[in-house]
Amino acid sequence: xxxxxxxxxxxxxxxxxxxxxxxRGDSVTLYEQSNTLGGVIGTKIVKEGLVELAAxxxxxxxxxxxxxxxxxxxxxxxNKAAKRxxxxxxxxxxxxxxxxxxxxxxxxxVLFKKIKFNENQNLETxxxxxxxxxxxxxxxxxxxxxxxxxxxxxxxxxxIFSKWEGTGKxxxxxxxxxxxxxxxxxxSFPQGMGDLVSHLVRYLEPKIQIKTQFxxxxxxxxxxxKGKIRFSTSLKILIPILGDRIEPHEVxxxxxxxxxxxxxxxxxxxxxxxxxxxGKNEGIRALGVLSNSDIFSGRAKDxxxxxxxxxxxxxxxxxxxxxxxxxxxxxxxxTKKDDAPTAVYVTSWNGVFPAYDxxxxxxxxKLDSLEADWLAKGTDIRFFGNYRKGxxxxxxxxSTRGE
Ligand SMILES: Cc1cc2nc3c(=O)[nH]c(=O)nc-3n(C[C@H](O)[C@H](O)[C@H](O)COP(=O)(O)OP(=O)(O)OC[C@H]3O[C@@H](n4cnc5c(N)ncnc54)[C@H](O)[C@@H]3O)c2cc1C
Numbered sequence: 397x398x399x400x401x402x403x404x405x406x407x408x409x410x411x412x413x414x415x416x417x418x419x420r421g422d423s424v425t426l427y428e429q430s431n432t433l434g435g436v437i438g439t440k441i442v443k444e445g446l447v448e449l450a451a452x453x454x455x456x457x458x459x460x461x462x463x464x465x466x467x468x469x470x471x472x473x474x475n476k477a478a479k480r481x482x483x484x485x486x487x488x489x490x491x492x493x494x495x496x497x498x499x500x501x502x503x504x505x506v507l508f509k510k511i512k513f514n515e516n517q518n519l520e521t522x523x524x525x526x527x528x529x530x531x532x533x534x535x536x537x538x539x540x541x542x543x544x545x546x547x548x549x550x551x552x553x554x555x556i557f558s559k560w561e562g563t564g565k566x567x568x569x570x571x572x573x574x575x576x577x578x579x580x581x582x583x584s585f586p587q588g589m590g591d592l593v594s595h596l597v598r599y600l601e602p603k604i605q606i607k608t609q610f611x612x613x614x615x616x617x618x619x620x621x622k623g624k625i626r627f628s629t630s631l632k633i634l635i636p637i638l639g640d641r642i643e644p645h646e647v648x649x650x651x652x653x654x655x656x657x658x659x660x661x662x663x664x665x666x667x668x669x670x671x672x673x674x675g676k677n678e679g680i681r682a683l684g685v686l687s688n689s690d691i692f693s694g695r696a697k698d699x700x701x702x703x704x705x706x707x708x709x710x711x712x713x714x715x716x717x718x719x720x721x722x723x724x725x726x727x728x729x730x731t732k733k734d735d736a737p738t739a740v741y742v743t744s745w746n747g748v749f750p751a752y753d754x755x756x757x758x759x760x761x762k763l764d765s766l767e768a769d770w771l772a773k774g775t776d777i778r779f780f781g782n783y784r785k786g787x788x789x790x791x792x793x794x795s796t797r798g799e
Contacts, residue, residue, distance in 0.1 A: 398420075398421045398422050398423055399417075399420075399422045399423070399623060399624055400422070400423050400425075400622060400623030400624065401413075401417045401422045401423065401424045401425070401623055401624045401626060402425050402427065402618075402621055402623055402624065402625050402626065403417075403424060403425070403426045403427065403626045403628055404427045404613075404618070404625070404626070404627050404628065404629060405427070405428065405429075405435070405627060405628035405629035405630075405633075405781075406426050406427070406428030406430075406433040406434070406435070406606070406608070406628075407433075407434060407435020407436065407437070407628060407629075407630070407781075408434060408435060408437050408451075408592070408593065408596075408789060408792060409435075409628040409780050409781050409782070409792050409796060410426055410428070410433075410435075410626075410628035411426075411433060411434070411593065411596045411597070411600065412596075412792055412793050412796040412797075413626050413628055413780060413796045414426050414596075414600050414604055415463060415466075415467075415596060415599070415600065416796055416797050418600060418603045418604060419466075422624075423604075423623075424600075424603070424604035424605070425604065425605040425606075425607065426600070426604055426605070426606045426607065427607050427610040427613075428606070428607065428608045428609075428610060429609070429610055429611070429612060430608065430609070431608050431609050432608070433593060433597050433606070433608070434590070434593035434597075435630070436449065436450035436451075436630075436745060436748060437449070437450050437451055437589050437590070437592070437593055438450070438589070438590050438593065439587060439588030439589055439590030439591070440741070441587070442739065442741060443697070443739075444659040444696060444697055444698070444700055444702070444738060444739045445659060445689070445694075445695050445696035445697050445700065445702050446587070446588045446688075446694075446695050446696075446702075447657040447741045447743075448588055448589055448655070448657070448688075448704065449655070449743050450589075450655065450743075450745065450748075451589050451788075451789055452584065452589065452686055452688065452704055453474075453582035453583060453584045453589070453691075453692075454582065454583060454584075454589075454592070454788075454789040454790060455579050455581070455582055455788065455789070455790040456471060456579060456580040456581060456582070456583045457577050457578065457579055457580070457790060457793075457794075458577070458578060459577075459793070459794070459797065460790065460793055461580075463793070466599060467595040467596055467598070467599040468595060468599070469585055469591060469592065469595040470585075470586070471583035471584070471585060472583060472584045472585055472586060472692050472693075472694075473580075473581070473583055474581060474582060474583070474670070474691045474692060475668070475690065475691060475692070475693060477667075477668040477690065478668055478669060478670045478687065478690045478691040479670065480665075480667060480668065480669040480670060481669065481670045481671065481672075481673070482665065482669055482671070482672040482673070483534060483535065483538050483539075483672070483673050483675065484538070484672050484673070484674045484675065484678055484680060484730065485533065485534040485538065485675040485678060486534070486675075486678075487678060487679065487729075489665065489672065489730065493534040493535065493675075494530050494531060494534055494535060495530070498528065498530045498531060501528065501531075502527060502528075502531050505526065505527055505528075505568065506567070506568045506569050506572075507567060507568075507569055508567055509526060509567060509568060510564050510565060510566060510567055511526070511560065511561075511562055511564070511566060511567065511568055511571060512562060512563060512564035513553050513554040513557075513560075513562035513563075514553075515552075515554060515754060515757075517552075517553075518548065518549045518550070518551065518552060518753075519536075519540065519548040519549070519551040519552055519553050519556060520532060520537070520547075520548035520549045520551075521549075522552075522553045523536045523548065523553070532548070533675060533676070534675060536548065537675050537676050538673035538674055538675045538683075538684070539673055540556065541673070541674075541676070541683050541684075542673045542674070542683045542684030542706065543787065543788070544556065544749070544751075544752050544787060545651045545653045545683065545706070545708060545749045545787075546651050546683075546708055546749075546751060547676055547708075548676075550649075550651075550751055550753060551751065551752050551753055552752065552753045552754045552756075552757060554754070554757050555752040555753055555754065555756050555757040555760075556752045557571070558757070558760075558785060558786070559571075559574075559575045559785070560574075560575075577794075579790075582691075584691075584692050586694075612637075615637055615638065615639065618777075619770075619775055619777070623776075624776045624777075624778075625775070625776065625777040625778075626777075626778055626780060627777070627778070627779045627780065627781075628780045628781055628796075629781070630747075630748065630781060630782075631648060631650065631747075631750045631781060631782070631783040632650055632746075632747040632748070634779065634781070634783075635647055635648075638766075641766060642759075642762065646755075646758065646759060646762060647755075647759075648750050648751065648753075648755050648756045648759045648783065649750070649751035649753060649755055649756070650747035650748075650749065650750060650751065651708065651709075651747070651748070651749040651750070651751050652708070652709035652710075652744065652745060652746045652747055652748065652749075653706065653707070653708065653709060653744075653745050653748055653749055654706075654707040654708075654709050654711070654712070654719060654742060654743065654744045654745070655704060655705070655706055655707075655742075655743050655745075656704065656705045656707070656719055656720075656723050656740060656741065656742050656743075657688070657702060657703070657704045657705075657740070657741045658702070658703045658704075658705065658723060658727075658737045658739075658740050658741075659696055659700045659701070659702050659737060659738045659739045659740075660700065660701055660703075660735060660736070660737045660738050661699075661700065661701070661735075661738065662701065662731075662733075662735050663687075663690075663701055664685065664687060664701070664703055664727065664730060664731065665687070665730075668687065668690035669687050669690055670686070670687060670690070670691055671684060671685050671686040671687050671691075671703075672684065672685050672687075672730070678729075679729050680726045680729055680730075681707060681711035681722055681725075681726055682705045682706060682707050682711070682723070682726050683706045683707065683708060684705075684706050685703050685704065685705045685706070686703065686704045686706075687701075687703055688702040688703060688704055689701050689702040689703075700738055705723055705726070707719070707722070709744060709746070719740075719742045720737075720740050720742075723737075723740065724737070749782070749787065750782065750783035750787075752787075756783060759783070760783070760784060763779050763784075767779065780792070780795060780796055
């Protein structure tokens with residue numbers, strides 16, 4: 397039987413929800429407050445090449461491939477030469493920043509150690525106990541920090557690994573295998589990530605009702621609507637919508653991120669690479685940098701190189717310092733050279749990421765119980781977004797598919 401579905405929020409989460417419901421034959425209305433769809437995702441075409449405003453790529457899976465076939469979009473695969481991924485720890489670039497002995501210990505831990513979460517420990521303390529200080533500092537800190545937009549001491553294992561049981565009964569390998577679906581690496585699209593949005597919209601337009609510039613509506617009114625209600629606004633927007641259903645001490649922490657695309661004549665590293673992840677206290681304020689034009693051909697014009705640097709917004713400590721100068725100082729630590737950029741494009745997102753900490757874990761439990769209470773009273777209302785089951789597009793695609 398086909399359902400009436402109201403989707404509030406036309407970012408990529410709302411578009412994925414609309415896609416899955418359309419496939420099931422549901423009757424969908426998508427409400428978007430602004431006059432454009434896609435939310436934070438978008439690609440700016442500048443004279444030097446492409447500038448991504450948020451996501452630079454998406455992890456490709458079989459289900460994602462069939463969605464791309466449906467919407468008539470061909471992925472752009474990364475260049476082979478860009479497989480190289482660097483860590484910058486102990487003030488140098490390295491592909492494996494731990495000793496062979498530590499590496500062997502890590503393999504043994506992954507194979508045999510049973511994983512138990514500890515709600516009183518932040519991710520740094522917890523990971524150090526499980527994996528040891530070297531693996532935590534040199535691998536986990538740069539890798540997780542770069543994805544979650546902050547440092548390990550602001551995060552929590554239970555929140556980050558929400559698909560794991562973490563009760564001390566399963567090894568890390570068993571937890572990993574349980575949730576593993578085949579992936580084909582990170583891909584983008586011919587005109588960047590904006591292509592994903594425009595193709596999804598073109599596919600959905602004849603099949604659903606899209607209401608852009610839809611004025612914000614009170615939750616009380618939404619609760620009177622007939623059919624399924626699906627929220628896909630960002631967490632920052634959702635909190636005021638929920639109003640006094642969330643106590644002040646339950647409000648989750650939000651992170652602000654700045655992404656900077658730099659075009660220049662010279663490479664960041666001697667050999668082409670995917671990018672560099674930065675450890676804590678390494679004299680660099682960025683969390684990571686992607687070597688765009690090494691990864692995807694055609695990202696920069698006229699022989700230029702393009703890099704995207706990700707910063708926690710707190711890295712800019714005052715108005716007298718510019719993002720451009722922060723980036724050039726960071727870059728010099730790696731290249732050891734002064735090297736003027738050709739062009740720099742800065743995008744700052746305020747409160748765009750939830751902090752994957754204990755507060756977020758408890759907030760999600762609260763949302764689960766609100767959903768269950770409403771359902772018991774006959775209203776089918778659910779919440780989706782990068783604060784629920786993972787930040788990345790693959791998690792958003794998978795979490796919206798199964799509902
Ligand atoms: C800098 C950066 C880099 C990233 N890099 C990657 C990456 O490389 N790979 C990856 O997989 N992920 C990446 N991500 C994560 C990913 O881009 C986001 O998690 C995802 O795009 C969030 O989408 P969303 O639809 O949930 O939220 P949003 O994009 O915030 O969309 C929410 C939508 O709801 C609308 N809205 C708000 N209020 C209302 C209302 N009252 N009524 C109706 N509509 C409303 C908004 O206008 C908006 O369009 C990155 C994110 C950032 C910020």
